[in-house]
Each structure stands twice: as C-alpha cells, then as structure tokens.
Amino acid sequence: MSNLKLGINGFGRIGRIVFRATIKRPDVDVVAINDLLDVEHLAYLLEYDSVHGRFDGTIEVKDGNLVVDGKTVRITAERDPKSLKWDEAGVDIVAECTGIFTTLETANYHIEAGAKKVVISAPSKDAPMFVMGVNDNELTADHKIVSNASCTTNCLAPLAKVLDDNFGIEEALMTTVHATTATQLTVDGPSRKDYRGGRSALLNIIPASTGAAKAVGKVIPKLNGKLTGMAFRVPTADVSVVDLTVRTQKETSLEEIKAVFKKASEGDMKGVLGYTDELVVSQDFVSDARTSIFDADAAIELNSKFFKVVSWYDNEFGYSNKLVDLAQKVHSL
Incomplete structure (x- = not known):
C-alpha cells in the first residue's frame, strides 16, 4: 500500500505533535498544513518545543512552504476549509486539529475540498469515536469521518x-x-x-x-x-x-x-x-x-x-x- 499522505488543519499543540509523530514513520508523509500563522512562525514553533525538546531534523522555509528533512510541505492560511484544495497536494486524510470543525457536517468540508477522509483530534457529538486498542477493530472502509476521542x-x-x-x-x-x-x-x-x-x-x-x-x-x-x-x-x-x-x-x-x-x-x-x-x-x-x-x-x-x-x-x-x-x-x- 502507498504511503499515507496526511494534511493537518490547525498547527497548535496537537497539530505540531502529530507532525512530530509522523517523522519516524516511513509510511506516513505530511504533505500539507493549514494554519493562520505565517510560515516563519510555524517553522519556529515546530523546531522549538518547551516540553518535547528541539525538533530532531532540519526545518527550512522556502517559497512560502516548509521544507522538513528535505521534503516540501505545502503551507496555506485559509479560514474556510472548503477552500483548501487538499487534492492538489495529494492529501489522503486530514487530521482536523483546530478543535473547531468537530461535527460530521463541518469535518465534511475537508472532503468537499478534496480529502478522502478525516480524523478529528477531539471528541465529536455525532462522528463515530474510536480508541486504538479498544474499538478500532470496528472500523470499516465506509468510515469517512472519525473522531480520535479525547x-x-x-x-x-x-x-x-x-x-x-x-x-x-x-x-x-x-x-x-x-x-x-x-x-x-x-x-x-x-x-x-x-x-x-x-x-x-x-x-x-x-x-x-x-x-x-x-x-x-x-x-x-x-x-x-x-x-x-x-x-x-x-x-x-x-x-x-x-x-x-x-x-x-x-x-x-x-x-x-x-x-x-x-x-x-x-x-x-x-x-x-x-x-x-x-x-x-x-x-x-x-x-x-x-x-x-x-x-x-x-x-x-x-x-x-x-x-x-x-x-x-x-x-x-x-x-x-x-x-x-x-x-x-x-x-x-
């Protein structure tokens, strides 16, 4: 199976740690990030972390995008997720990490913008919730939007x-x-x-x-x-x-x-x-x-x-x- 191409919407605490979690995984590539901060600020926050330490790799800003360990990550600053054009970046799944788009209706904006599926980094009032090791065996191909609970x-x-x-x-x-x-x-x-x-x-x-x-x-x-x-x-x-x-x-x-x-x-x-x-x-x-x-x-x-x-x-x-x-x-x- 081809590598998972991940997009991250919201580059706060969880968004940045999700990015760090992918670095040691050869089968996952973060290809796009959307956040309202400017790219230089995003690069700084990714590199320096008061809890988890300095980023173990190289981070550069080039042509308005991040280049991490030699791989380019598209950076956008869209308030409306419907405008994100995830498909143009090749995104398979969006990690919805803003804490805002946590319902089936609002998380679906990412699918309207070209993503195939969405994982919400928060509890959801109507999206099915899954906890790894507990009920992830109930996942099916029909699950397009899921919550990782809290x-x-x-x-x-x-x-x-x-x-x-x-x-x-x-x-x-x-x-x-x-x-x-x-x-x-x-x-x-x-x-x-x-x-x-x-x-x-x-x-x-x-x-x-x-x-x-x-x-x-x-x-x-x-x-x-x-x-x-x-x-x-x-x-x-x-x-x-x-x-x-x-x-x-x-x-x-x-x-x-x-x-x-x-x-x-x-x-x-x-x-x-x-x-x-x-x-x-x-x-x-x-x-x-x-x-x-x-x-x-x-x-x-x-x-x-x-x-x-x-x-x-x-x-x-x-x-x-x-x-x-x-x-x-x-x-x-």
Missing part, C-alpha cells in the same frame, strides 16, 4: 476494557489529574466555559468538568451509564493521570488485577496500554507514545469488589501518536 478517553477506555472483560464493571468514577492546556489562562481572567476555568493555571488546582468518562460508553456501549468523572487541572506542562475507582461484578484481588493488566500490556494492547511497577512520577512519561500506562504500585484494594487503579498518559504525545495510528488504519481499509 486524550483522557484514550487513557481511560483501555483501563475500562481490561477491567470489564475480566471482572465486569458494576459502576465506576474517574478523576483525571490533568496538565495545563492551551485554553487556560496564565493570570486570572474571564472564561466562557466556567468561572473557575478562568483562574490562573500557574497558581491553582482547578476542578473542571470532563466528558471523557461518559465518552467511554460510546466506545464500549455496554458501559454506557456506568462511568462518569471529573478533572483537576494542575500547574504542570504535560502528562496527566487517570484515577479510576471501580466496583467490579466479580470478586477478585489486587494481585489478579495487576496480572491481567500486565498480560494485556504485553498482548493485544501492546503499544497502547503500558505497565509499570517502578516508582515513577509524571515527568517520567513525557514523550511516551502509549496512551495508558498502568501504575501497579499506585493501585489499591478496599475489598474483593472495590478497587482504585491509576494510569499515566502524555496527553499530548501519546494522544497524537494514536491519532496517526488511527489515520493509518483508516487509510488501510
């Missing part, structure tokens, strides 16, 4: 799947301790979403809502209504952690739970689900391409049906790598 759903869904497949989930509550994101403010100000969300990201632990747990019910339908949760936004730059408190249907033990997670991390979920029994902290997972790393030492048991499990995720790098994996799978069908 970074937190990509961490939580593998946890929920392993627990439910082995012990059954009666009910569960999730808390994600989540790193700062670009929508937050450095100093107090107004927030359209909620008052607390406008407080300084540098100084506060901020309670926030999240649809990540409920979204698991869309990815694993039999868990619909059994999961909900919330977030705490904390003053770290990257890497988050899911804390899942779960009541199982079957009696089990903490050691048995650890064993099934270790087995899953070495089997079908390898590369998605990780397992660690080392005494790790968040910074140890920066630039980890996996989306859910089970922390065996942090798991606890109250009784034979009530447990807490903890899993780490690089909410930028892990998620972006799985978006590329999803795009590759969509392309292969």
Whole structure:
C-alpha cells in the first residue's frame, strides 16, 4: 500500500505533535498544513518545543512552504476549509486539529475540498469515536469521518476494557489529574466555559468538568451509564493521570488485577496500554507514545469488589501518536 499522505488543519499543540509523530514513520508523509500563522512562525514553533525538546531534523522555509528533512510541505492560511484544495497536494486524510470543525457536517468540508477522509483530534457529538486498542477493530472502509476521542478517553477506555472483560464493571468514577492546556489562562481572567476555568493555571488546582468518562460508553456501549468523572487541572506542562475507582461484578484481588493488566500490556494492547511497577512520577512519561500506562504500585484494594487503579498518559504525545495510528488504519481499509 502507498504511503499515507496526511494534511493537518490547525498547527497548535496537537497539530505540531502529530507532525512530530509522523517523522519516524516511513509510511506516513505530511504533505500539507493549514494554519493562520505565517510560515516563519510555524517553522519556529515546530523546531522549538518547551516540553518535547528541539525538533530532531532540519526545518527550512522556502517559497512560502516548509521544507522538513528535505521534503516540501505545502503551507496555506485559509479560514474556510472548503477552500483548501487538499487534492492538489495529494492529501489522503486530514487530521482536523483546530478543535473547531468537530461535527460530521463541518469535518465534511475537508472532503468537499478534496480529502478522502478525516480524523478529528477531539471528541465529536455525532462522528463515530474510536480508541486504538479498544474499538478500532470496528472500523470499516465506509468510515469517512472519525473522531480520535479525547486524550483522557484514550487513557481511560483501555483501563475500562481490561477491567470489564475480566471482572465486569458494576459502576465506576474517574478523576483525571490533568496538565495545563492551551485554553487556560496564565493570570486570572474571564472564561466562557466556567468561572473557575478562568483562574490562573500557574497558581491553582482547578476542578473542571470532563466528558471523557461518559465518552467511554460510546466506545464500549455496554458501559454506557456506568462511568462518569471529573478533572483537576494542575500547574504542570504535560502528562496527566487517570484515577479510576471501580466496583467490579466479580470478586477478585489486587494481585489478579495487576496480572491481567500486565498480560494485556504485553498482548493485544501492546503499544497502547503500558505497565509499570517502578516508582515513577509524571515527568517520567513525557514523550511516551502509549496512551495508558498502568501504575501497579499506585493501585489499591478496599475489598474483593472495590478497587482504585491509576494510569499515566502524555496527553499530548501519546494522544497524537494514536491519532496517526488511527489515520493509518483508516487509510488501510
């Protein structure tokens, strides 16, 4: 099969990390980027990253385009995705990374502009959501527009799947301790979403809502209504952690739970689900391409049906790598 030719709409945090995720993959080429910034600014932001380090390769600006490791990437600055002419750049799939065009109707603008398919880098209210290692086996050639769900759903869904497949989930509550994101403010100000969300990201632990747990019910339908949760936004730059408190249907033990997670991390979920029994902290997972790393030492048991499990995720790098994996799978069908 020919290389996947990827277009990226929106070159923010996720758009740039998606680009980085493709560099070590010989079967994926980013051929076009659309963003409203000028090309020199895009080149700068791609080369220098405060979290993931300097870009490992060469970046030049030539004739209004980017040249990365000798390959030309077309740069445009169109507000209207219908004007992007993706087909002229040979784009197979668009990674929709603006956070704006997240519905079937709006994501379809990219197909109207010549792309064959679209992967949305956010949850969608009506596009089917897929999490690698969980329900990507349900993808078909008829799926033209899909959502990669959220970074937190990509961490939580593998946890929920392993627990439910082995012990059954009666009910569960999730808390994600989540790193700062670009929508937050450095100093107090107004927030359209909620008052607390406008407080300084540098100084506060901020309670926030999240649809990540409920979204698991869309990815694993039999868990619909059994999961909900919330977030705490904390003053770290990257890497988050899911804390899942779960009541199982079957009696089990903490050691048995650890064993099934270790087995899953070495089997079908390898590369998605990780397992660690080392005494790790968040910074140890920066630039980890996996989306859910089970922390065996942090798991606890109250009784034979009530447990807490903890899993780490690089909410930028892990998620972006799985978006590329999803795009590759969509392309292969």
